[in-house]
Amino acid sequence: MALLEVRNLTVSFDTPDGTVHAVNGLSFDLDPGETLGLVGESGSGKTQTALAIMGLLAQNGRVSGSVVFRGQELLGMSPGELSRVRGSKISMIFQDPDSSLNPYLSIGDQLIEVLTHHRALRRREARARAIEMLGRVRLSDPEQRMRQYPHELSGGMCQRVMIAMALLCQPDLLIADEPTTALDVTVQSQINSLMGELSEKSSTAILLITHDLGVVAGLAHRVLVMYAGQEMEMAPVDDLFADPRHPYTEGLLNSVPRLDQVRSGILNAIPGNPPSLLELPTGCPFAGRCLYAWEQCRQLPEFEKIDEDRFKRCHLDALPTKRESA
Amino acid sequence: MLKYSLKRLASAIPTLFLLITFAFFMIRIAPGGPFDSERALPPEIEANLAAKYHLDEHLVIQYGRYLWNIARLDFGPSFHYLDWSVNDLILQGAPVSFTLGLLALALALAIGIPIGAWAAFRQNRAADYSVMSLAMVGISIPNFVMAPLLILLFAITLGWLPAGGWEFSPARMVLPVITLALPMIAYIARITRGSMIEVLHASFIRTARAKGMPSRNILFSHALKPALLPVISYLGPAAAAILTGSVVVERIFTIPGIGSYFVQGALNRDYTLVMGVVILYGMLIILFNFLVDLVYAWLDPRIRYDEQEA
Numbered sequence: 001m002a003l004l005e006v007r008n009l010t011v012s013f014d015t016p017d018g019t020v021h022a023v024n025g026l027s028f029d030l031d032p033g034e035t036l037g038l039v040g041e042s043g044s045g046k047t048q049t050a051l052a053i054m055g056l057l058a059q060n061g062r063v064s065g066s067v068v069f070r071g072q073e074l075l076g077m078s079p080g081e082l083s084r085v086r087g088s089k090i091s092m093i094f095q096d097p098d099s100s101l102n103p104y105l106s107i108g109d110q111l112i113e114v115l116t117h118h119r120a121l122r123r124r125e126a127r128a129r130a131i132e133m134l135g136r137v138r139l140s141d142p143e144q145r146m147r148q149y150p151h152e153l154s155g156g157m158c159q160r161v162m163i164a165m166a167l168l169c170q171p172d173l174l175i176a177d178e179p180t181t182a183l184d185v186t187v188q189s190q191i192n193s194l195m196g197e198l199s200e201k202s203s204t205a206i207l208l209i210t211h212d213l214g215v216v217a218g219l220a221h222r223v224l225v226m227y228a229g230q231e232m233e234m235a236p237v238d239d240l241f242a243d244p245r246h247p248y249t250e251g252l253l254n255s256v257p258r259l260d261q262v263r264s265g266i267l268n269a270i271p272g273n274p275p276s277l278l279e280l281p282t283g284c285p286f287a288g289r290c291l292y293a294w295e296q297c298r299q300l301p302e303f304e305k306i307d308e309d310r311f312k313r314c315h316l317d318a319l320p321t322k323r324e325s326a
Numbered sequence: 327m328l329k330y331s332l333k334r335l336a337s338a339i340p341t342l343f344l345l346i347t348f349a350f351f352m353i354r355i356a357p358g359g360p361f362d363s364e365r366a367l368p369p370e371i372e373a374n375l376a377a378k379y380h381l382d383e384h385l386v387i388q389y390g391r392y393l394w395n396i397a398r399l400d401f402g403p404s405f406h407y408l409d410w411s412v413n414d415l416i417l418q419g420a421p422v423s424f425t426l427g428l429l430a431l432a433l434a435l436a437i438g439i440p441i442g443a444w445a446a447f448r449q450n451r452a453a454d455y456s457v458m459s460l461a462m463v464g465i466s467i468p469n470f471v472m473a474p475l476l477i478l479l480f481a482i483t484l485g486w487l488p489a490g491g492w493e494f495s496p497a498r499m500v501l502p503v504i505t506l507a508l509p510m511i512a513y514i515a516r517i518t519r520g521s522m523i524e525v526l527h528a529s530f531i532r533t534a535r536a537k538g539m540p541s542r543n544i545l546f547s548h549a550l551k552p553a554l555l556p557v558i559s560y561l562g563p564a565a566a567a568i569l570t571g572s573v574v575v576e577r578i579f580t581i582p583g584i585g586s587y588f589v590q591g592a593l594n595r596d597y598t599l600v601m602g603v604v605i606l607y608g609m610l611i612i613l614f615n616f617l618v619d620l621v622y623a624w625l626d627p628r629i630r631y632d633e634q635e636a
Binding site for chain 1: 529530538539541543547548552625628
C-alpha cells in the first residue's frame with residue numbers, strides 16, 4: 001500500500017481578481033522510503049500541493065479531492081488530529097531557512113518543543129535527543145548551538161537545524177520545499193547529500209519539490225513534472241532524463257545549461273509564459289508554448305500510462321526526433 | 327548591558343539640561359506674570375514681591391540661581407500656593423497620581439493584550455469585529471464623558487461606589503482607574519491585534535504549525551514576544567503620561583494628584599511649579615524610553631546594545 005495517495009487534488013484561491021486555480025486535479029502515489037521529485041517552474045503548483053497536504057494553505061485557499069496518508073484522510077481533519085500528524089509523522093522543511101526558524105527563540109527551545117509535544121518527553125530527555133539529532137545533521141558543537149539563536153547561524157546551518165527538527169520524531173514522510181534554493185552552491189550539495197543519506201538510513205519517504213533538475217537527478221527515485229497545476233509526465237528518474245516523452249519535459253531538460261555544448265552564449269529557454277491561473281485554457285495548458293502543438297491539443301489529453309511506471313499527458317505518441325539544440 | 331545602561335543614564339543629563347533651559351525661558355517669555363491680577367497692585371508691593379522671589383534680577387542670574395537650586399534638588403517655593411514649596415506639592419500629589427496611573431497601566435495591559443491577541447487569532451470573524459468596534463468606541467469617548475457616565479451608573483444609580491473624593495482605598499480608586507484605563511485598553515488591543523496579525527503571517531509561524539504545535543502554544547510561545555514589541559514602544563511615552571495624572575479625571579473625581587498642576591501652574595504663571603512638573607515629566611519620559619529599550623533587548627535576541635558599540 002502506498003504511504004501517501006493523492007487523488008484529484010485541487011487547490012484554488014479566492015482573490016479580488018478572481019479565482020486562482022493553483023492545482024487542478026493532481027493525483028500521485030508515494031511509497032514508503034521513496035523519494036519523489038516534484039518538478040516544475042514557478043507557479044506550477046508544487047508548493048501549494050505540499051501546503052495542501054500539510055493543511056497549511058493560506059486562509060483564502062480552498063482544497064478538494066483526497067489526500068490519504070497511511071490509510072487516513074488528511075483533508076478535512078480536525079485541527080487537533082492534524083497537529084498530531086504534523087511534525088510527528090509528516091514533516092516539512094521550507095525554502096528560506098533563515099526566516100523559517102523563530103528568531104525570538106533559541107535553537108534548543110525550538111527543537112525541544114517538538115519532542116515534549118509529540119513524544120511527551122521531559123525537557124532533559126528531549127534536550128539530549130535534540131543534541132544527538134544536531135550531531136546527526138553534522139552541526140559542530142551541538143550543545144552550544146542549542147543555546148544560540150537563528151541569527152547567529154548561517155543559512156546552511158539553519159537548514160541543517162530545520163532538517164534535524166523535521167526528523168526528530170522519525171516521520172514517515174518529509175516534504176522538502178526547495179530546501180536548497182536559498183543556499184550557496186557548495187552548501188546546496190552538502191544539504192542534498194545529507195537529506196539523501198538520512199532518508200536512506202531512516203527509510204523516510206521524501207516529497208522533494210524543486211525547479212532544479214540537478215537536485216532531482218541526485219536524490220529522487222521518481223519524478224513528477226507539473227505544469228499549471230497538472231501532471232505532465234511521471235517516470236523513474238533515469239528514464240526521464242534519458243528519454244523524456246513530454247514536450248515540456250524535453251524543454252525543461254534542454255534549458256539546463258551544459259558544459260559539453262558549444263558555447264553560443266545563448267541559454268535555451270522555453271519561449272512564452274505559463275497560462276494565467278485565473279483563466280486556464282480548456283485544452284492542454286502547455287499548448288501555447290509547445291513546439292509540436294496541433295489541432296487536437298485544444299482538448300485536454302488524459303494523464304495515461306504509456307509504459308511500465310511511465311505516465312504522460314500528451315496527444316503525441318512520440319516526440320519528433322530530437323533536434324540538436326544550438 | 328550595564329555599560330550601556332550607564333551610558334544611557336549619563337546621556338539623560340544633557341537632555342534634561344536642554345529641557346530645563348527651554349522651559350525656563352519659555353514660561354518667562356509668556357505674557358503676564360505670577361502676581362498679575364484684575365486690580366493693579368501698588369508699585370511698592372510689586373517691588374517687594376519681585377525682590378522676595380528674585381524676579382528683579384537679570385534673567386540670566388535667575389536662570390543660574392535656578393540651576394544651582396535644582397542641582398541640590400530644591401525646586402523652590404510655589405509662586406501661587408503660599409507657604410508651599412514645589413517639592414512639597416509634588417511629593418504630596420505624585421504618590422496619588424502614580425498609584426492610579428500604575429493601576430490603570432496594569433489593568434490596560436492585562437486586558438488589552440489578551441483581547442488584541444484573541445481578535446488577531448480570529449481575524450475577520452465576529453469576535454474580531456466586536457472587539458475592534460468596542461476598542462474604537464473606547465478610543466473615541468473622551469474621559470470627561472466617560473467619567474460622569476461611570477459615576478452616574480455605579481455611584482448614583484447602583485450606589486456601589488463613591489462618586490469622588492480621595493483616600494487610599496480600593497473603592498475610591500475603581501472608577502478613576504477604569505476611566506484612565508479604558509482608552510489605553512483600546513489602544514493596546516488595537517496595537518496588539520495589528521502586530522499579531524503581521525506576526526501570524528510570518529514564515530516561522532508556518533514552521534511552528536508544520537511542527538504540529540497547537541494554536542495556544544503558537545500564540546503564546548511563538549507569536550506573543552514579537553507581537554509585543556510595538557506595544558512596548560507605545561508604553562514608553564504612554565506610561566509617563568498616565569503616571570503624571572490627568573487633569574480631567576482628577577477634577578471630576580476630586581483627587582489631589584499632580585495632573586492639575588500642569589494646567590493650573592501654567593495659567594497662574596507659577597514659574598517654579600511649571601518647571602517642577604515639566605522636569606518630572608521629562609525625567610519619566612527619559613526613564614521609560616530607557617526601560618523600553620531594555621525590554622526590547624530582552625524580548626528580541628537580535629538586539630544586543632553593548633556588542634554594537636564594541
